[in-house]
Amino acid sequence: MTSQPQTPLRDLSPDQLAAFTAGVTQEYDDLRARGLSLDLTRGKPSVEQLDLSDDLLRLPTSTRDRAGVDVRNYGGLEGLAQLRELFAELLWVEPEQVVCGGNSSLTMMHQVITDLLLFGGPGSPRPWKDEPVVKFVCPVPGYDRHFSMLAELGIEMLPVPLHHDGPDVEAVRALVADDPAVKGLWVVPTYANPSGSVCSHEVAAELMAMPAAAPDFRIMWDNAYAFHHLTEDEAKSADALSLAAAAGHPDRPIVFASTSKITWAGAGVAVLAASAANKAWYLQHLGFASIGPDKVNHLRHVEFFGTADGLRDHMRKHRAIIAPKFAAVDDALTAGLDGLGVAEWTRPAGGYFVNLDVLDGTATRVVELAKEVGIALTAAGASFPHGRDPRDRNIRLAPTFPSLPEVEAAMAGVATCVALAAAEALAQA
């Protein structure tokens, strides 16, 4: 571990910096000699987490829902009523607002945007494909798959800062107020990927109420980590649908969630919640592409959770497994970098990621250095539209999938790489 100079690297004399660099280079060479093969790229549950849900292998015990509907047959486009009620309670919405779908909320988001492109939605003057240009406001850092989806669909991205309490409201307001081409905004309200920020009630209220030039302005409210607490202080997501309805914009938000990181990542259930108009519009188009979701898997999940509290209890078992991994990330970064003034990182209260900001202009170098010693990190810039971080400082760390010893080893190495890249950069400055 780096012996701490307790002095910011910027304040070191050239000789002191050279001595520091020599020390950290030695540490780096030692790392290389260890022949590591570690991976912090993947926001995936670990095997131990997946094992928590293995009772699913023997469920459901019934093939009929509460109303006697045979879940093995066709039909039921909006999903099993019992599962919709469960998620309505968990998301503080009404069962009538909920659609339960397949195994991916990403798929539901893609459907929504594709339908808006092809047909327009409630309030749209025309299909979005017939607009000269369509733009989305994208808080950064954000979820790479949100941004790549927009790029695929030809939608322009307008980055705004994401703060600890949500998107920068004034920056969003300035973009949305006058330009009717600005049709959308991504929000990951709870424990955002990767920053861990939680959108406050106040910020959410402003986002739902602010004037928008586009009559069909949509907020894609991706509540992927709504229940994914890492501490006893469990954040409560702002109630997007009620706030929007109260502000006179009921069709503005569309809420998404899933059990991908609750039960099984490939075999869970996804959820959409929206106004009556948005839900009817979504189901209308879905009905041309599907006769209904996998209701057997819906019933499997209903039986597995039992109640909303059953799901909440289940999430505490996840927490017990992964919270130590997040603590290990913080411990390693603190031990290796505290006081050097070359890095800041989050200590998230939930979610799946740690956001590491290194010295400006060195993120790409840190990822390279780590790769050379067998530590795979997510590509620098991945959390920005088109993968371009203008300050080249942001790195997303995903500690859930590796074992705790692997996280400890990998993060000690990452700290060394961050320090080395910073020392290199400062020596050239």
Place this chain on the structure above:
Amino acid sequence: MTSQPQTPLRDLSPDQLAAFTAGVTQEYDDLRARGLSLDLTRGKPSVEQLDLSDDLLRLPTSTRDRAGVDVRNYGGLEGLAQLRELFAELLWVEPEQVVCGGNSSLTMMHQVITDLLLFGGPGSPRPWKDEPVVKFVCPVPGYDRHFSMLAELGIEMLPVPLHHDGPDVEAVRALVADDPAVKGLWVVPTYANPSGSVCSHEVAAELMAMPAAAPDFRIMWDNAYAFHHLTEDEAKSADALSLAAAAGHPDRPIVFASTSKITWAGAGVAVLAASAANKAWYLQHLGFASIGPDKVNHLRHVEFFGTADGLRDHMRKHRAIIAPKFAAVDDALTAGLDGLGVAEWTRPAGGYFVNLDVLDGTATRVVELAKEVGIALTAAGASFPHGRDPRDRNIRLAPTFPSLPEVEAAMAGVATCVALAAAEALAQA
């Protein structure tokens, strides 16, 4: 049961026709008095059929595939290798050509056409949305959901006759050869919905080889009933991909299938098979909307079937349940209508439907008459684009879901309604 005059109704004198009408009207009034509530609308498996797959409730027994991949986690966009191999064998294609997806081949078809609209595909000069008009050739009678999907997406439909051996080749050729706006053709090659026709090797070869003005002409080869035999004479589907490749049009066909009517109708697995270029194109776009399919359900199905022969054996159990229902349809129609010259119907060798053609101009009336006595039939014209049967003669019968006694009762009633509607029409002629 109608006492058979053994004389075509058209050949009866006015007095004879009046006597016949009086008799069949009496039968119809008797029907009404019985207070039936029967439903022949739904091409759904019966409960007894669904029960055949209840071992799925205790599968999979493993959570790893052959290669050790944890099926409970993210990834594997093209689907589980073992399931792809199983369907490759069943569909006479290569595993490399196969994608296994979610619970619905209809969803995969919708994705393909949506992606062609938004992006174009291999060979497309531009996205289909940027064409002045896009047209599909639609063999009739056909699957209502194929046609409603095109209507939703703003694609014009050009009906051509469907014969016992597949689409009318010369009619297709005439539409496809010179008009670059004709971008697609639907084919249900095996036991087509509703006619039961089986596309012959010769017809398939001609469809794959014929010149097309559109460089990205696609044949949507929906092999929904590939394994759904009703007799020992099991039809073998033409090998669309090989025929197309041999003809120099490898990207023309895209093959679809599913287990919706093999295991469970809402909880099965869907399959796409295509050329390397088409598959890569499909997965490229799918990757923006999904991290992967439900591999647990893939493994569940792999374990359930075991082998391709396991699936074939399973289908024989379905046949044992539903073949008597199809026989009951034929028996009732023969008993009630044989010799009257007012109806023709199919005796399909597979699939889920009987195609009933009644006297021109009377199909809508037959459906009305049936409804009044408690027998629900699919809306007349449902098997035609926009629900418009130009001859108003086609009725689709779906006998799998009701019990055998229900099929017998319903079909005797249908025969009465057909005869009565014909007698009414002939009396006015």
